[in-house]
Amino acid sequence: MDAIITPEDKYYIKDVDKDIKSIYCHHDLMGELLIPTHRHKKAQMLYTEGGIVHVTTETKTYFLPARHFIWLPAGIAHSIHPNSTEVIMRNLYFPVNSKEDLFYENEGIYPVNDLLLQMMLFTNRWNGNLKPGGRNFIIANAIKAILPEVCFTNLPLSLPFPKDKRLTNIVAWLDANLGETILFFDLAKRFGFSERSLNRLFQKDLGMSFIQYFTIRRILKAIELLLEKKVPVSEVAQAVGYSSVTTFSNTFFKVLGQRPSDYLNGKEILKKG
CATH class of the missing domain: 2.60.120.280 (Regulatory protein AraC)
Known part of the structure; x- marks a missing residue:
């Protein structure tokens, strides 16, 4: 044995x-x-x-x-x-x-x-x-x-765990619907919050706003899809809820310091002398 x-x-x-x-x-x-x-x-x-x-x-x-x-x-x-x-x-x-x-x-x-x-x-x-x-x-x-x-850039490729059970349920729903157009007003209404109280919950529990959390979550999923190299950038943008490739590219650049097309082609991020 x-x-x-x-x-x-x-x-x-x-x-x-x-x-x-x-x-x-x-x-x-x-x-x-x-x-x-x-x-x-x-x-x-x-x-x-x-x-x-x-x-x-x-x-x-x-x-x-x-x-x-x-x-x-x-x-x-x-x-x-x-x-x-x-x-x-x-x-x-x-x-x-x-x-x-x-x-x-x-x-x-x-x-x-x-x-x-x-x-x-x-x-x-x-x-x-x-x-x-x-x-x-x-x-x-x-x-x-x-x-x-x-190593000049500590990239924000992490997300905190929600401790509040209400937020755990919301985050799970967001993960399952990343490709949808999600408005904060509709999200708050779906889970029985006012916009103000839900944003306060994100800040208190996660230390960031809803838009900060959701943006990083979308970009993390986009990186995953890009690394699979099975779909073009335009389809990746759509898969994570961006109707505009330009908006997606600009957001990706703000987070990673590189365009998604460059990332897909393997060009190095770190170019500082």
């Missing part, structure tokens, strides 16, 4: 923090549709290829698309939810040092430029602990060192 592998036996629980001074490297297929909630004593840099990944912390769900990475400071409890077992993950886990740049204290999603991508791909042959002083440790540590210099 095959041995049963529990979450505690997985590398992300068992091995990452064994040597607190090393940089731990792990590249592999996801192999599963859920990596359960866990935390590390080291900070984590996760880059993925071949699919879409959601990373859930105690307060937010992050949407990690292709050509981006997520930075998770040490101690942040999180679970990982890929849309396919065939998604490739590239992980580097870094020990925490004193007097580090403030960049490393905040979780976030960042685009990967060509330099960073090539450095990450260079680590492809590595797995396990990279010991201080070794050549591979120095190279991996250089990846960490350049992040504050090249």
Whole structure:
């Protein structure tokens, strides 16, 4: 009979923090549709290829698309939810040092430029602990060192969880109707609110207005459709409720700093010198 592998036996629980001074490297297929909630004593840099990944912390769900990475400071409890077992993950886990740049204290999603991508791909042959002083440790540590210099834009590719059950129901309805033209007045009426009281509920519970929440939710769905590369931009716009491609393109640009057509063609986002 095959041995049963529990979450505690997985590398992300068992091995990452064994040597607190090393940089731990792990590249592999996801192999599963859920990596359960866990935390590390080291900070984590996760880059993925071949699919879409959601990373859930105690307060937010992050949407990690292709050509981006997520930075998770040490101690942040999180679970990982890929849309396919065939998604490739590239992980580097870094020990925490004193007097580090403030960049490393905040979780976030960042685009990967060509330099960073090539450095990450260079680590492809590595797995396990990279010991201080070794050549591979120095190279991996250089990846960490350049992040504050090249990662200028912490993209708003996350949404908070509603805590109020009334808002949970509203958000679920919005998710199911992203392709429809939704007016705030009609939404409030449907769920028995005045516009003022519903907007106050969004602000109090989620820390953002309805339009801020709904805009980000639409763009996250649009990114998902663009990455599938099965439909043109005009159809993506329609699928997330925009009747005007121009309006959709302008909104996409405000959120991601890039036009949907450029994103579809894989042009890099990060072009600052």
